[in-house]
Amino acid sequence: MISGFVFRALEGRIVAAVGILLGIGILVPALNLLTPPDSAIHIPTYAMALFGKYLCYALLALALDLVWGYCGILSLGHGAFFALGGYAMGMYLMRQIGPRGVYGNPILPDFMVFLNYKELPWFWHGFDWFIFAMAMVIVVPGLLAFIFGWFAFRSRVNGVYLSIITQAMTYALLLAFFRNDMGFGGNNGLTDFKDILGFSVQADGTRAVLFFMSALMLSLCLILASAIVRSKFGKVLVGVRDAESRVRFLGFRVENIKLFTFVVSAMMAGIAGALFVPQVGIINPGEFAPANSIEVVVWTAVGGRGTLIGPIIGAILVNGGKSFFTGAFPEIWLFALGGLFIAVTLFLPKGIVGTIQHGLKARHALKAAADAEKGRGDATTVAQAQAAE
Amino acid sequence: MNMISETRQKSLLYLENVSVSFDGFKALNSLSFVVEPGELRAIIGPNGAGKTTMMDIITGKTRPDTGTVLFEDTIDLTKRDEADIAQLGIGRKFQKPTVFESHTVWDNLELALNRSRGVFATLFYTLSAEDKARIEEILETIRMTHRKNEYAANLSHGQKQWLEIGMLLAQEPKLLLVDEPVAGMTDAETAETAVLLKEIAKTRSVVVVEHDMGFIRELGVKVTCLAEGSVLAEGSIDFVSNDPKVIENYLGR
Numbered sequence A: 001m002i003s004g005f006v007f008r009a010l011e012g013r014i015v016a017a018v019g020i021l022l023g024i025g026i027l028v029p030a031l032n033l034l035t036p037p038d039s040a041i042h043i044p045t046y047a048m049a050l051f052g053k054y055l056c057y058a059l060l061a062l063a064l065d066l067v068w069g070y071c072g073i074l075s076l077g078h079g080a081f082f083a084l085g086g087y088a089m090g091m092y093l094m095r096q097i098g099p100r101g102v103y104g105n106p107i108l109p110d111f112m113v114f115l116n117y118k119e120l121p122w123f124w125h126g127f128d129w130f131i132f133a134m135a136m137v138i139v140v141p142g143l144l145a146f147i148f149g150w151f152a153f154r155s156r157v158n159g160v161y162l163s164i165i166t167q168a169m170t171y172a173l174l175l176a177f178f179r180n181d182m183g184f185g186g187n188n189g190l191t192d193f194k195d196i197l198g199f200s201v202q203a204d205g206t207r208a209v210l211f212f213m214s215a216l217m218l219s220l221c222l223i224l225a226s227a228i229v230r231s232k233f234g235k236v237l238v239g240v241r242d243a244e245s246r247v248r249f250l251g252f253r254v255e256n257i258k259l260f261t262f263v264v265s266a267m268m269a270g271i272a273g274a275l276f277v278p279q280v281g282i283i284n285p286g287e288f289a290p291a292n293s294i295e296v297v298v299w300t301a302v303g304g305r306g307t308l309i310g311p312i313i314g315a316i317l318v319n320g321g322k323s324f325f326t327g328a329f330p331e332i333w334l335f336a337l338g339g340l341f342i343a344v345t346l347f348l349p350k351g352i353v354g355t356i357q358h359g360l361k362a363r364h365a366l367k368a369a370a371d372a373e374k375g376r377g378d379a380t381t382v383a384q385a386q387a388a389e
Numbered sequence B: 001m002n003m004i005s006e007t008r009q010k011s012l013l014y015l016e017n018v019s020v021s022f023d024g025f026k027a028l029n030s031l032s033f034v035v036e037p038g039e040l041r042a043i044i045g046p047n048g049a050g051k052t053t054m055m056d057i058i059t060g061k062t063r064p065d066t067g068t069v070l071f072e073d074t075i076d077l078t079k080r081d082e083a084d085i086a087q088l089g090i091g092r093k094f095q096k097p098t099v100f101e102s103h104t105v106w107d108n109l110e111l112a113l114n115r116s117r118g119v120f121a122t123l124f125y126t127l128s129a130e131d132k133a134r135i136e137e138i139l140e141t142i143r144m145t146h147r148k149n150e151y152a153a154n155l156s157h158g159q160k161q162w163l164e165i166g167m168l169l170a171q172e173p174k175l176l177l178v179d180e181p182v183a184g185m186t187d188a189e190t191a192e193t194a195v196l197l198k199e200i201a202k203t204r205s206v207v208v209v210e211h212d213m214g215f216i217r218e219l220g221v222k223v224t225c226l227a228e229g230s231v232l233a234e235g236s237i238d239f240v241s242n243d244p245k246v247i248e249n250y251l252g253r
């Protein structure tokens, strides 16, 4: 049963994508660690950290694709789940600083000493323990998604209204996390990290492992997402996207279907945030900014929604472009992003991967039709070719 | 009183004095209507008579303001939602054909199959030999075996209507509600649909809403004429179509 579930996931392109991701996950750190800095094939640490960041964004886009591309829920608040996962990791990293902070307090992080905290707030307890913190990375975003989804899907909030309340959710969290008395470092967020599991977060070796972990988690989540969308559940999901009332009148509980998918997706976003924070060295309330969540939608749309692989490519390409543009022509970046979104919506509504898939499918069908005409095939092969993805 | 409880005893579907209004407009006005087990019933009536609204109420999409809606004598449908009612065994075909366009004909039927519909049951579902045989049987019934790998989006309007009927069969309902199944069909398709529905009605109750009088005649069953949210006349097609009120309100228009 479970083996069938996983086996279905391993369709050709998914295996290829996982192979490439894991290859990158090993090759990039190897070139960083094992080649001398003046070598032509050496990858500098800053470049590895930058690409590691893209992999985290790719995981966030994949998470969004699961709810948007397959279930039709346009979440404009996925940045919130990403940020919560990031804060959970940040809290663990803060607790690892111990007495090495500027104020040298053995228990309280610097910002708490500065704000006259007398003791550690209750919700910081347990975060010195890695396993607990990692559990929180998925539990906290998952719980928020569960509570939010429970009410939203049960009261059948749909379409634009749902998108708006997801924006409101991330905006509310942005305001809350800005406050000093929330206990998460306010405006400055959490930073000045020292160790993760006893290894310096600055060390090349640690960065290499974090990079590999990003590629690995992205691969695992890609396999999970593929298993979900290729199961009967995944077909129901697409049914919800295309004809929600038909699904309901067939006897499915649409609210449970949406809730499950939303929660799984939020957990993936949380993992992405947790891997992001040690690689960039900071998490602050800015990660909750509504614009961040909207950018994720752009990456997903550019790559091709409802394709799983497309959003990964979209996230890497758009962020690569962003790094280049903000370096070369900082003032036009936002215009470039807006222009890109409009161009994709107008000319490539299926995104990059969706358009390629569509083209391949059409060629396949044409070829089958030609074969049939020559008498080498029959009507069923034509139909099969059209049915093949 | 005694008579009423007797009709209730053997009814599959029982509506009594059902009223619902939208912004003050009475879409259903004290509608009473009974379907017996195994019955095939036709419903006619002018546009806006409340035929679709009646189906909305039976299937849990709309809640009535007042009135009783019972399934199998005991189950109060006004307290259930769409998914519950579908699982109780009431299937519904929409007025506008609604199938999953980005799935193949086969997948459409597989999704509709009356199996456990929970999240985890569907995640770990694998097609069993029994389910496969059932889908193949339905494909034969709706005459679409040769198109089983076709995307539903590529079907003609009439074929979509049939696929939707096939999906309802897969659901194995005790009661099937069919809203204007032959709208937009060719004459040949219409005749075939009448045969199909009569076939289906052998093993379950079916309620068909239709405007096409030829089609109704072909079905040859008891007819209910609705107008302005309540029953105008009920009986054989000849009886109903000769009723002066029906001629004035519907046929004569």
Ligand SMILES: Nc1ncnc2c1ncn2[C@@H]1O[C@H](COP(=O)(O)OP(=O)(O)O)[C@@H](O)[C@H]1O
Residues within 6 Å of the ligand: B022, B027, B045, B046, B047, B048, B049, B050, B051, B052, B053, B054
């Ligand atoms: N959800 C709704 N909101 C407002 N008015 C509605 C709604 N559903 C139906 N109506 C109105 O109720 C009347 C009956 O509609 P309907 O049941 O669709 O008629 P029929 O199917 O017999 O043509 C129409 O006047 C329609 O406009």
Ligand SMILES: [Mg+2]
Residues within 6 Å of the ligand: B051, B052, B053, B095, B179
């Ligand atoms: Mg109608």
